Amino acid sequence: MGMDFPxxxxxxxxGRSIDEVRKYLGADSLVYLTVDELINAIGTTxxxxxxxxxxxxxxxxxxxxxxxxxSDRLWEP
Numbered sequence: 001m002g003m004d005f006p007x008x009x010x011x012x013x014x015g016r017s018i019d020e021v022r023k024y025l026g027a028d029s030l031v032y033l034t035v036d037e038l039i040n041a042i043g044t045t046x047x048x049x050x051x052x053x054x055x056x057x058x059x060x061x062x063x064x065x066x067x068x069x070x071s072d073r074l075w076e077p
Contacts, residue, residue, distance in 0.1 A: 007066045 008014055013021050022030035033041065035049050050056040 008062070 012024060016024065018030055018032070022028075035052050038052070039045055039047070039049070048057070054062070
């Protein structure tokens with residue numbers, strides 16, 4: 001789907017509060033856009049937002065997909 005990370009656990013915000021992410025990044029402040037705000041900022045509605053919303057244009061089991069893409073790793077959740 002165009003994202004270059006195998007699992008959600010590898011995202012900086014996974015399991016962290018906004019303040020924890022802010023501190024991790026060394027930022028003075030951090031504010032997230034809503035999906036609608038992102039769409040308005042980009043200026044088009046012709047984009048996939050599945051990685052933000054979890055609403056994919058097909059049926060997918062995220063946990064199974066992550067396992068399939070990481071089965072060759074020696075990583076435990």
